Amino acid sequence: MTRRVVITGIGCVSSLGVGSAALWEGMMQARSAIVPTRLVQAGLEVVFPAAPVTGYFAEDHFDADDLPLRDPFAQYAVVATREAMRDAGLGAGEEEPGDTAVILGSGGGGEHAREEAAVRLFGERKLRCSPLLVPKTNNQASVGFVSIEFQVTGPSLVVSTGCAAATHAMAQAFLMIKHGLVRRAITGGSEAPLALSVFQAFDAARVLSHTTCRPFSRERDGMVIGEGGGIVIMEELESARARGATIYAEVMGAGMSADASNSVHPKEQGPMQAIAMALREGGLNLEDIDYINAHGTGTLVNDRVESRAIKSAFGDHARKLTVSSTKSLHGHTFGGAGGIEIVATLLAMKYGVAPPTANYLGPDEECDLDYAPNEPKQRRIDVALKQSFAFGGLNAVLALRRI
Amino acid sequence: MQDRSNAVIDAGICASIRAVKPSLENHFLEPETKFSSLGLDSMNMLTVAFEMEERFGVSIVDRHLDTFRTLQEARETVQGLLESSTVAKPAS
Numbered sequence: 001m002t003r004r005v006v007i008t009g010i011g012c013v014s015s016l017g018v019g020s021a022a023l024w025e026g027m028m029q030a031r032s033a034i035v036p037t038r039l040v041q042a043g044l045e046v047v048f049p050a051a052p053v054t055g056y057f058a059e060d061h062f063d064a065d066d067l068p069l070r071d072p073f074a075q076y077a078v079v080a081t082r083e084a085m086r087d088a089g090l091g092a093g094e095e096e097p098g099d100t101a102v103i104l105g106s107g108g109g110g111e112h113a114r115e116e117a118a119v120r121l122f123g124e125r126k127l128r129c130s131p132l133l134v135p136k137t138n139n140q141a142s143v144g145f146v147s148i149e150f151q152v153t154g155p156s157l158v159v160s161t162g163c164a165a166a167t168h169a170m171a172q173a174f175l176m177i178k179h180g181l182v183r184r185a186i187t188g189g190s191e192a193p194l195a196l197s198v199f200q201a202f203d204a205a206r207v208l209s210h211t212t213c214r215p216f217s218r219e220r221d222g223m224v225i226g227e228g229g230g231i232v233i234m235e236e237l238e239s240a241r242a243r244g245a246t247i248y249a250e251v252m253g254a255g256m257s258a259d260a261s262n263s264v265h266p267k268e269q270g271p272m273q274a275i276a277m278a279l280r281e282g283g284l285n286l287e288d289i290d291y292i293n294a295h296g297t298g299t300l301v302n303d304r305v306e307s308r309a310i311k312s313a314f315g316d317h318a319r320k321l322t323v324s325s326t327k328s329l330h331g332h333t334f335g336g337a338g339g340i341e342i343v344a345t346l347l348a349m350k351y352g353v354a355p356p357t358a359n360y361l362g363p364d365e366e367c368d369l370d371y372a373p374n375e376p377k378q379r380r381i382d383v384a385l386k387q388s389f390a391f392g393g394l395n396a397v398l399a400l401r402r403i
Numbered sequence: 404m405q406d407r408s409n410a411v412i413d414a415g416i417c418a419s420i421r422a423v424k425p426s427l428e429n430h431f432l433e434p435e436t437k438f439s440s441l442g443l444d445s446m447n448m449l450t451v452a453f454e455m456e457e458r459f460g461v462s463i464v465d466r467h468l469d470t471f472r473t474l475q476e477a478r479e480t481v482q483g484l485l486e487s488s489t490v491a492k493p494a495s
Contacts, residue, residue, distance in 0.1 A: 064425035068450075128456060128464070131449040 005177045006403070008245040009088025009233035011080035012343045013190075014330045015051035015226045019083060022055070023330070023340065024347045027355040028376050032329050034212050034224050034359075039196040042119045048199050049212050051226030051331025069132055070145065071110030072192035076229035076336065077142035078149060081186055085150060088233040089245055090184075093151040101182045102147045102156040103173045104231075105165025105189025107335035107390075108198065110137035115195040142190055142229075154182045163295070165189050166230065166338030167388035167396035171254035173234050174398070183236045188339030190229025199225065205264065207299050213332070214359035215296035215325035216303045216367040223297040226331020230339025232346070248346040249400040252282025252383070259393025266302060266389055271309035274395040275385065282399040284383060286317045289399075291354050291384040293345040296325020297332055302389065307367045322379055324372040328358035338388045342398065349381045349402050407485055412459075412478045419454035423447050434475035461485060 012019060015033035016026030026033065037050035053076070058067055061079050070078075085091065094100065113136040120126050135141060140158040147156045155176060159169040166189025173185035202208050202225065209222035232248075240247060255278030259270035279286065295306055303325075311318045326344045333340055348354050353376045360373035370377075387397045413432075420441070421427050427441060438448060452463045455477070461484035471477040 067425075068423060128453065130453055131446060135446075 002178050003180060004237035005174050005234055005251045006237050006240050007232045007234055007248045007251065007346060008240050009084040009090065010248065010343045010346055011083030011087065011231045012228070012340055013053055013056060013076040013080050014228035014230070014333070014340050015053055016330050017055045018079065020343050020347065023343060027326060027329055027344060028353065030329070030356045030358050030375055032212065032358045033226070034331060037194065039194065039199055041115060041196040042123050044196060046196055046199060049209060049224050050194055051224060052194055053227045069136055071113050071136050071141065072227065073106055073108070073110060073190045073229070073336070074142040074145050076192065076227070077104055077190040077231065078145050080188065080190065080229045080231040080339070081146050081150065084186065084231040084233050089243070090233065092149060096183070097151050097153045099154055099183040100152045101154045101173055101176050101185040101187070102143050102152055103159065103169045103185055103187045104143050104146065105159050105161070105167070105169040105335040105338060106139045106142055107160060107162040107165050107191060108193055109139035110141060111193050111195045111198055113137050115197050118197070146186055150186065152186065160335065161394045161396070162390035162392065163332065163334050163337055164388040164390035164394050164396045165335035167386060167398060168256065170232065170234070170338060170342065170398055171256055171396055174251045174254050177234055177236050183239050185234045186231060187234055188229065188231035188342065189336045190339065191334040191336035192227045193225055193334055194227050209298060212359050213298040213328045214361060215294065215298045215328050215357050216307065216364065216369070216371045217360040218362050218364045220298050220300065220303060220364070222299050223327065223332045226333045228330065228333050228340055229336040230341070230343040232339070232342055247403060249349055250403045252284055252399040252401050253278040254281065255279070255397040257395045259395070261393055263393065264391055266305045266393060268305050268309035268312055270393055270395045271306060271387065271389060272313045274397040275309070275313045275387065278385065278397040278399040282401070284399055286314050288383045289314070289317070289321060289385060290379065291345070291348060291381045292321055292323045293341050293348070293384065293386045294323050294325045295387050295389045296327055296357065298325070298327060304364070304366045306389070307369055310369060318369060321369065322354040322372050322377055323369050324354050324357045326355050329355070338386060338396070342386050345384050345386050345400060349384055349400065352380050353378055354381065407482055409478060412481050413474060415458040416455060416474060416477050416481070419451050419458060422454045423450045432474050435473050437472055439472065455481065459485065461488060
C-alpha cells in the first residue's frame with residue numbers, strides 16, 4: 001500500500017534574500033539579483049556576473065564556535081530548514097525522530113574550504129591540512145548539521161547529481177514516504193559555488209554568460225552561477241491532516257532518467273522520459289499541467305533541448321503551458337537549484353502567479369513557448385512540474401498538485 | 404630569533420584556541436587550566452594544534468599532541484620544540 005505525500009513547509013536562502021518571502025517578493029518584482037561579482041583568490045582576480053546571497057550574515061544565524069566547521073553551503077541548508085520546519089509547525093526532537101528522513105542535494109559540498117586548502121597546499125606549499133577540511137568539505141555536511149540540529153535520526157543522505165541534485169533528493173524523499181519507510185522528510189538542497197576555481201572551470205566549458213542569464217531568449221549566452229538553498233518538509237497526507245498542517249501541494253509523481261548519450265550535451269529523449277514517468281506515476285494527463293518551472297539555465301543548448309522536449313512530450317498542450325526559468329532572477333545554484341525552484345513553484349501555485357523569466361529579449365527560433373517574459377503572469381496553477389537536468393545527462397522531474 | 408618568553412608563547416596558544424572556539428575571546432586561561440574544561444573535543448584539540456603549528460612553525464600533531472593538557476604543558480611543549488629546532492638549524 002502506498003501513501004499520499006504532501007508538502008507542509010518551505011524555507012529558502014537565495015540571492016533575492018533570506019527567506020521564502022524575500023524570494024517571492026523579488027520574483028514578483030521581476031528583480032534579477034545578478035550583479036557583476038569579483039572573485040579573488042591567491043592574488044588572482046576575475047569578474048563575472050553572478051548571484052551571491054544577499055542580506056545574509058552568518059553571525060546572525062550561528063554561534064561563533066559553530067562557524068569554523070560550516071562552509072556556506074551547509075549554513076544555507078540549516079537556515080532554510082529552520083524556516084521550513086517553523087513554517088510546517090514542527091520543531092526539534094519531534095516524536096519518533098527515526099520516522100523523519102533528511103535527504104539533501106549538493107553538487108560540490110564545501111567549495112570555499114576546498115579552494116582555500118588547495119591554495120595553501122599547492123600555492124603556499126604547506127603540506128599540513130586543517131583537521132576541519134574533511135568534515136567541512138564533505139557533501140553530506142549539510143545533512144549532518146540538519147539532522148543534529150533537529151534531532152532527526154531517520155534515513156539521512158546526500159544526493160550529488162550536480163544541477164539536478166536537489167530535485168533527485170526530493171524524489172528520493174517522496175518515494176521513501178510514499179512507500180512507508182518514513183512518515184516525514186526534510187529535503188531540498190543547497191550550494192555555495194562562488195569560488196574562483198569553480199567559475200574558471202565552468203567558464204572553460206564555455207557555459208557561463210558574460211552578460212546575464214536570459215533563459216529561452218534570443219541572444220542568450222550562458223548561465224550565471226548563484227548561491228543559496230531551498231528546503232521543503234514532505235510528509236504523509238494523513239499525518240499532516242491529523243496535526244492540522246497547512247498543505248502547499250501534493251507531490252504526485254517523480255520521474256528520473258538518463259540521456260545515456262553525452263556527458264555535457266543533452267538530448268530531448270531523456271527529459272521527455274522523465275516527464276512521462278512523473279506524469280504516469282502521478283496518474284496525471286498531459287492536459288492537467290498548467291505550469292513548468294524549467295531547468296532553463298540560459299545556455300544555448302539547454303534551453304533549445306528543453307523547449308524541444310516540452311513540445312515533444314506535450315504536443316499541442318505545450319502551447320497552453322506557462323514555462324518559466326527563475327534562474328534568470330536568482331542564478332543557477334547547482335545542487336541547490338531544485339530546492340529554491342520548488343519553493344518558487346509552490347508559491348506560484350499558492351498565489352496563482354507564474355514567476356517571470358527575466359532579462360528576456362524575444363523569441364529564439366526554437367524557443368517559442370510562453371515563458372512569462374519579464375513579468376509575472378497571473379494564472380491559476382493546479383498542477384505544476386519542476387524539472388532539473390545535470391551534466392552526465394541525468395534528469396529529474398517532480399509533479400505537484402494543489403489540494 | 405623567535406621570542407620564546409612565556410607571555411609570547413601563551414598569547415600564541417590562546418590565539419590558537421580562540422581561532423577554534425571564538426567564544427573564549429574574553430576567557431582568561433590560568434596556566435593550569437585543563438583544555439578539556441573549555442569544552443574542546445578531540446577534533447577541536449587537533450585544530451588547536453594545527454593553529455599552534457602555524458603560529459610557531461613547529462610540528463606538533465605527529466608526536467606531541469598527547470603531551471599537553473593545560474596551557475602550562477602546551478607552553479613547555481612549544482618551548483621544547485622551538486629550542487630543538489634552533490639546535491638543529493644554528494645557521495639560520
